[in-house]
Amino acid sequence: MKLKHIVTFIVILCFGAIIYGYTLDVAEKATADKCIGAGTLGLFLVAMPLFLYKESKKRKWDDYMLNEENVRKMQGKPPKKSENQ
Numbered sequence: 001m002k003l004k005h006i007v008t009f010i011v012i013l014c015f016g017a018i019i020y021g022y023t024l025d026v027a028e029k030a031t032a033d034k035c036i037g038a039g040t041l042g043l044f045l046v047a048m049p050l051f052l053y054k055e056s057k058k059r060k061w062d063d064y065m066l067n068e069e070n071v072r073k074m075q076g077k078p079p080k081k082s083e084n085q
Contacts, residue, residue, distance in 0.1 A: 003054045007047055014042040 021035030063070075072079055 003050065007050050007054065010042060010047045010050070014039040014047060017042070 017035045017039030021032045021037075021039065024032035024035070069079060
């Protein structure tokens with residue numbers, strides 16, 4: 001099973017828990033709060049980090065570093081030539 005399928009399954013499971021928590025009666029308020037909380041925690045502490053890991057595996061970290069070359073690219077300035085050229 002691929003990581004994509006695992007993340008999708010976890011997201012569906014968390015949304016299901018949140019929806020189930022909202023559909024419970026007022027008499028079962030404690031259980032409803034636990035279901036909503038577990039679903040929210042699952043989304044943000046399990047599914048989101050797994051998704052971010054999956055998506056960032058194929059990226060280069062140098063593209064996200066703020067160095068002089070990348071700042072010049074963002075400002076639209078030509079690259080600075082080194083002194084030995």
